[in-house]
Amino acid sequence: MSIRLMEATDVPIVAAIEEQLFSSPWAKEDFYHELFNNPFARYYVLEDDQLIKGYIGLWLMGDQCQITTIGVSCDEQGHGYGSQLIEKAIQKSLELHYKNVNLEVRVSNRKAIALYQKYEFKNVAVRKNYYENHEDAYLMIKELEG
Ligand SMILES: CC(C)(COP(=O)(O)OP(=O)(O)OC[C@H]1O[C@@H](n2cnc3c(N)ncnc32)[C@H](O)[C@@H]1OP(=O)(O)O)[C@@H](O)C(=O)NCCC(=O)NCCS
Numbered sequence: 001m002s003i004r005l006m007e008a009t010d011v012p013i014v015a016a017i018e019e020q021l022f023s024s025p026w027a028k029e030d031f032y033h034e035l036f037n038n039p040f041a042r043y044y045v046l047e048d049d050q051l052i053k054g055y056i057g058l059w060l061m062g063d064q065c066q067i068t069t070i071g072v073s074c075d076e077q078g079h080g081y082g083s084q085l086i087e088k089a090i091q092k093s094l095e096l097h098y099k100n101v102n103l104e105v106r107v108s109n110r111k112a113i114a115l116y117q118k119y120e121f122k123n124v125a126v127r128k129n130y131y132e133n134h135e136d137a138y139l140m141i142k143e144l145e146g
Helices: 008-021 028-037 081-095 110-118
Strands: 002-005 041-048 051-061 064-072 100-106 122-127 137-143
Touching: 002 081, 008 028, 008 051, 008 064, 028 041, 041 081, 051 081, 064 081, 081 100, 081 110, 100 110, 110 137
Parallel strands: 064 100
Antiparallel strands: 002 041, 041 051, 051 064, 100 137, 122 137
C-alpha cells in the first residue's frame, strides 16, 4: 500500500470512484482545477496492488488543514484504506505544525463520522442547510499540538 500525490493521469479513475460514492460528485474538471489552479490544494491517491483504491483532498492554508474530500471505492471499503488516508492528512498537518485538521460531513454519514471520531475529531458546529438537498453538515475538528 502506498499514498502518493495525485497526478493528472489519475483523475479519470478518481472521478469514476467519486461518481460511485457521492450524490453530487465532482467532475474531472473539478479535480483538474484543484491540481493545476489551486495553490493550497494537495490531493493524494492510495494504491494497493498497483490499483487506486481511494483518495483524499486537502487544502493547506494558514495554520490549518481542511479535508475537502475523501473516498474509498465501494468494493474496497472496510479494509483500513480510509484510516490510512486520514492518517496521511494528520501526518502532513503535524509536519507543517498546523493547529488543526477540519472538515464538513453530512449529519447522516454514519460511516464517515465513525472514521473521524476514531481519530478524535470533535463536532464543533452544525452548518444548517449546507448541502444541495438542504441536509445539515457537522463541522468536525481535530486539534493538534501545533
Ligand atoms: C468514509 C470512508 C472514506 C471510510 O473508508 P474505509 O476504507 O471504509 O474506512 P476504514 O476501513 O479505514 O474504516 C475506518 C472506520 O470507519 C468506521 N466504519 C467502517 N465501516 C463502517 C460501517 N459499516 N459502519 C459504521 N462505521 C464504519 C469504523 O470506525 C472504522 O474503524 P475500525 O475499522 O478501526 O473500527 C468510505 O466509507 C467512503 O468512501 N464513503 C463514501 C464517501 C464519503 O462519505 N466520504 C466522506 C465525505 S465527508
